Amino acid sequence: MTEAKAPDSSRRSERSRRAIYDAALALVGETGYSRTTIEGIASRAGVGKQTIYRWWPSKAAVLMEAFLDLAAQAAEAAGGGPGDTSEYAIPDTGDLRSDLRLVLRATVDEMNSPVYDAPARALAAEGVIDAELGAQFVEKLLEPQLRLYADRLRAAEAAGQVRAGLDPRIALELFVGPLTHRWLLRTLPLTHAYADTIVDYAVDGLAPRG
Amino acid sequence: MTEAKAPDSSRRSERSRRAIYDAALALVGETGYSRTTIEGIASRAGVGKQTIYRWWPSKAAVLMEAFLDLAAQAAEAAGGGPGDTSEYAIPDTGDLRSDLRLVLRATVDEMNSPVYDAPARALAAEGVIDAELGAQFVEKLLEPQLRLYADRLRAAEAAGQVRAGLDPRIALELFVGPLTHRWLLRTLPLTHAYADTIVDYAVDGLAPRG
Amino acid sequence: MTEAKAPDSSRRSERSRRAIYDAALALVGETGYSRTTIEGIASRAGVGKQTIYRWWPSKAAVLMEAFLDLAAQAAEAAGGGPGDTSEYAIPDTGDLRSDLRLVLRATVDEMNSPVYDAPARALAAEGVIDAELGAQFVEKLLEPQLRLYADRLRAAEAAGQVRAGLDPRIALELFVGPLTHRWLLRTLPLTHAYADTIVDYAVDGLAPRG
Amino acid sequence: MTEAKAPDSSRRSERSRRAIYDAALALVGETGYSRTTIEGIASRAGVGKQTIYRWWPSKAAVLMEAFLDLAAQAAEAAGGGPGDTSEYAIPDTGDLRSDLRLVLRATVDEMNSPVYDAPARALAAEGVIDAELGAQFVEKLLEPQLRLYADRLRAAEAAGQVRAGLDPRIALELFVGPLTHRWLLRTLPLTHAYADTIVDYAVDGLAPRG
DNA sequence: CGATAAACGAGACGGTACGTCCCGTCTTTGC
DNA sequence: GCAAAGACGGGACGTACCGTCTCGTTTATCG
Numbered sequence: 001m002t003e004a005k006a007p008d009s010s011r012r013s014e015r016s017r018r019a020i021y022d023a024a025l026a027l028v029g030e031t032g033y034s035r036t037t038i039e040g041i042a043s044r045a046g047v048g049k050q051t052i053y054r055w056w057p058s059k060a061a062v063l064m065e066a067f068l069d070l071a072a073q074a075a076e077a078a079g080g081g082p083g084d085t086s087e088y089a090i091p092d093t094g095d096l097r098s099d100l101r102l103v104l105r106a107t108v109d110e111m112n113s114p115v116y117d118a119p120a121r122a123l124a125a126e127g128v129i130d131a132e133l134g135a136q137f138v139e140k141l142l143e144p145q146l147r148l149y150a151d152r153l154r155a156a157e158a159a160g161q162v163r164a165g166l167d168p169r170i171a172l173e174l175f176v177g178p179l180t181h182r183w184l185l186r187t188l189p190l191t192h193a194y195a196d197t198i199v200d201y202a203v204d205g206l207a208p209r210g
Numbered sequence: 211m212t213e214a215k216a217p218d219s220s221r222r223s224e225r226s227r228r229a230i231y232d233a234a235l236a237l238v239g240e241t242g243y244s245r246t247t248i249e250g251i252a253s254r255a256g257v258g259k260q261t262i263y264r265w266w267p268s269k270a271a272v273l274m275e276a277f278l279d280l281a282a283q284a285a286e287a288a289g290g291g292p293g294d295t296s297e298y299a300i301p302d303t304g305d306l307r308s309d310l311r312l313v314l315r316a317t318v319d320e321m322n323s324p325v326y327d328a329p330a331r332a333l334a335a336e337g338v339i340d341a342e343l344g345a346q347f348v349e350k351l352l353e354p355q356l357r358l359y360a361d362r363l364r365a366a367e368a369a370g371q372v373r374a375g376l377d378p379r380i381a382l383e384l385f386v387g388p389l390t391h392r393w394l395l396r397t398l399p400l401t402h403a404y405a406d407t408i409v410d411y412a413v414d415g416l417a418p419r420g
Numbered sequence: 421m422t423e424a425k426a427p428d429s430s431r432r433s434e435r436s437r438r439a440i441y442d443a444a445l446a447l448v449g450e451t452g453y454s455r456t457t458i459e460g461i462a463s464r465a466g467v468g469k470q471t472i473y474r475w476w477p478s479k480a481a482v483l484m485e486a487f488l489d490l491a492a493q494a495a496e497a498a499g500g501g502p503g504d505t506s507e508y509a510i511p512d513t514g515d516l517r518s519d520l521r522l523v524l525r526a527t528v529d530e531m532n533s534p535v536y537d538a539p540a541r542a543l544a545a546e547g548v549i550d551a552e553l554g555a556q557f558v559e560k561l562l563e564p565q566l567r568l569y570a571d572r573l574r575a576a577e578a579a580g581q582v583r584a585g586l587d588p589r590i591a592l593e594l595f596v597g598p599l600t601h602r603w604l605l606r607t608l609p610l611t612h613a614y615a616d617t618i619v620d621y622a623v624d625g626l627a628p629r630g
Numbered sequence: 631m632t633e634a635k636a637p638d639s640s641r642r643s644e645r646s647r648r649a650i651y652d653a654a655l656a657l658v659g660e661t662g663y664s665r666t667t668i669e670g671i672a673s674r675a676g677v678g679k680q681t682i683y684r685w686w687p688s689k690a691a692v693l694m695e696a697f698l699d700l701a702a703q704a705a706e707a708a709g710g711g712p713g714d715t716s717e718y719a720i721p722d723t724g725d726l727r728s729d730l731r732l733v734l735r736a737t738v739d740e741m742n743s744p745v746y747d748a749p750a751r752a753l754a755a756e757g758v759i760d761a762e763l764g765a766q767f768v769e770k771l772l773e774p775q776l777r778l779y780a781d782r783l784r785a786a787e788a789a790g791q792v793r794a795g796l797d798p799r800i801a802l803e804l805f806v807g808p809l810t811h812r813w814l815l816r817t818l819p820l821t822h823a824y825a826d827t828i829v830d831y832a833v834d835g836l837a838p839r840g
Numbered sequence: 841c842g843a844t845a846a847a848c849g850a851g852a853c854g855g856t857a858c859g860t861c862c863c864g865t866c867t868t869t870g871c
Numbered sequence: 872g873c874a875a876a877g878a879c880g881g882g883a884c885g886t887a888c889c890g891t892c893t894c895g896t897t898t899a900t901c902g
Contacts, residue, residue, distance in 0.1 A: 013874080033339055037862060048875045053864065121338055128335035128394050129243055138397055146397070169398065170388075170407050174415070177387030178380075184338050184394065187348055187356070188379065197380050205384070205415020221852055221894070247883060258854040263885065431868065431878055453759055457857060468880040473859065545758035548751055548814050549663055558817055566817070589818065590808075590827050594835070597807030598800075604758050604814065607768055607776070608799065617800050625804070625835025641847055641899075667888060678849045683890065 007054050019045035021066035025119055033122035060126045060133050067119045090152040096161045097203050104195035111183045111190055162206040174202035217264050229255035231276035235329055243332035270336040270343050277329045300362040306371045307413050314405035321393045321400055372416040384412035427474050439465035441486035445539055453542035480546040480553050487539045510572040516581045517623050524615035531603040531610055566592055582626040594622035637684050649675035651696040655749055663752035690756045690763050697749045720782040726791045727833050734825035741813040741820055776802055792836040804832035
């Protein structure tokens with residue numbers, strides 16, 4: 001038994017989708033997540049409410065897709081083109097410490113950028129409470145990035161830059177955990193210097209045993 | 211310059227306050243934060259809505275106080291009595307690694323306990339979006355704990371268990387960052403084994419340089 | 421210059437309108453006007469509150485329309501059909517006294533009928549305080565009736581049954597004034613005998629001068 | 631078994647009573663009856679709410695007493711002194727028509743005076759809906775006046791100015807009914823000319839037959 | 841003349857209803 | 872023939888007052 005009312009996605013209006021993404025991101029940025037309403041998005045996008053309810057199950061889902069689209073667009077603009085993901089791998093110059101510094105500094109910059117901060121924060125918060133949405137957030141946004149860390153750490157292990165037998169899924173959290181902590185909880189400022197220090201402490205912790 | 215309409219807190223009904231705390235925590239635990247309403251709390255507590263609005267500015271503020279009260283009660287029950295905070299200091303047996311394991315395992319247990327998880331998660335999420343509430347969350351709930359880590363790390367530095375010149379406010383994030391990350395984002399299970407591994411990696415990273 | 425947010429009345433739900441009329445009249449009859457609430461009407465009508473606020477500015481306005489509808493329905497049932505107002509003219513048998521007795525007795529019966537009394541009284545009272553509503557009450561409910569009196573009195577003047585030069589807009593108040601006085605203020609019982617006496621005194625007062 | 635909590639009226643604060651009267655009349659005049667609240671009266675009078683609830687059962691009762699007090703004060707100022715009611719009798723110059731013109735013109739003036747209009751209208755309206763209050767309104771405010779009309783009409787009957795056997799309780803309504811009608815329902819302006827015409831028509835109606 | 845009890849101001853309390861904002865569904869209409 | 876427009880039943884918001892109930896503080900007899 002299939003879905004009773006599965007909409008025909010081939011007939012979907014691209015123009016409406018774009019307008020909805022733009023409106024959602026703008027409203028979240030301007031007025032905050034909780035004051036952003038589906039009616040508000042529809043109105044700003046010049047779209048009927050039903051057009052939103054037809055394609056997304058919730059406000060959070062709209063924002064999730066809008067943010068993924070934003071990220072994809074940014075990546076396309078930065079990288080070689082659509083679908084090319086090789087560019088995002090963490091560089092491997094042989095110097096683990098400086099490679100990670102580069103990546104963590106970039107992450108800090110992103111977290112400090114208002115364009116990314118507002119929607120990402122809203123999604124993260126919503127995911128903290130709504131486990132299903134949280135799973136999507138992790139899978140679609142976080143996991144791809146974490147995999148890059150794991151890959152780089154495995155390469156480092158092979159090159160003897162970190163101790164053998166190390167669990168890369170845990171090790172990477174020494175880097176992303178502290179940054180995420182400061183970002184979400186705003187305990188202290190998120191700076192390049194902070195990122196560098198985290199890298200220093202963590203890489204030492206993962207170093208081969210003498 | 212005082213508030214124009216500050217209610218007289220000496221006339222405040224203790225019975226109502228307790229009932230509101232209980233109702234708020236119960237509802238958040240049972241139905242989740244977003245489905246918890248001020249009307250629902252008032253109704254369950256057998257209290258007029260105005261009694262809530264008179265003393266708290268928002269649903270989040272109610273839950274914050276309720277949770278602080280819960281934590282205070284738990285502390286009082288566990289410790290030697292009210293106001294006695296010495297009990298919460300991280301032990302200093304001379305073995306930093308095992309001292310931290312103990313604390314991080316306890317933290318993992320707390321994060322896995324439904325009684326703490328639901329309200330704490332709700333507050334953390336709300337604080338992620340609302341900076342003012344986030345500041346309160348950090349100041350009243352997180353900061354006291356972080357200070358304990360900083361103290362223990364300073365003692366460790368003095369004892370030569372970690373490298374000299376280390377910044378304790380950053381170093382402690384090697385421990386709490388990863389745990390918080392897994393707790394809030396639910397990337398992978400939060401276990402004692404995980405806590406132990408984090409301690410291992412991080413303590414190595416902070417070890418005196420050879 | 422049109423209203424900024426005028427709802428589209430062509431999309432209006434006839435079913436809801438009817439249900440609201442019925443609920444409003446029933447509640448006013450059962451519990452009285454001041455204990456009748458918009459929430460109560462909405463609930464009894466199985467309707468959202470907003471559906472009431474969308475189409476009426478106040479409780480009194482709802483009741484006014486409900487009562488007008490009731491009167492229109494009653495008229496339609498009694499008379500030859502919708503829009504036929506000729507039936508309501510005061511009869512002209514040549515005997516002014518008996519013609520007016522007939523009408524005033526019918527008015528007394530109406531004022532004593534619970535179905536009409538409760539809402540009419542509520543509207544009259546509200547109109548006494550709220551001038552705008554009062555104007556509507558007069559224009560839509562009272563004025564049509566007063567015109568019939570004025571017409572009959574003009575015919576009587578032409579037939580020499582009352583003195584020439586008499587002001588019909590004042591003369592009619594000799595009849596409706598006393599009845600309304602007793603109805604609204606409940607000074608003494610409203611009976612057919614009372615109506616007859618009023619007609620006697622008043623017709624004598626308007627009689628041609630000897 | 632006596633009343634459980636009858637307050638001791640000998641200890642009653644005269645100052646509070648006066649302040650409450652003033653506040654009630656002022657608020658009804660300024661903002662209208664329905665927007666006048668007991669809290670508002672208490673606040674404006676510098677009085678606790680309980681002081682009002684202790685002595686009056688309802689907002690309408692407060693206003694009733696306040697208005698009676700106002701009328702008593704006005705009477706005292708106008709007449710020879712407190713308790714002297716003889717002054718209010720309708721004059722008997724032997725000319726019924728001109729005696730009544732005098733009184734009805736004075737009544738018209740009162741109805742057109744804002745100071746009397748607002749509270750009297752509010753009380754009348756409330757009395758239209760609340761039968762108990764209406765009875766008080768009639769008994770304390772209206773009835774004394776109506777008795778004066780009845781007395782004058784009886785004197786007129788004795789003097790052969792009106793037909794014998796006339797019912798004064800009905801006859802007086804030919805005068806007060808029309809005036810009250812125009813006052814409460816605002817159908818047409820209330821003027822001296824109107825009062826004169828009513829007197830003319832009505833006195834003719836009551837004239838001796840023959 | 842000082843004790844004492846009631847009335848007083850103040851206002852917190854459990855409630856009800858207000859009028860508004862959105863929710864998610866359903867219906868109509870205009871392009 | 873789709874999608875914008877938006878009316879609908881519903882739920883919660885935050886506010887205003889209701890009438891009741893303490894709180895200290897006058898106040899004003901009586902013991």
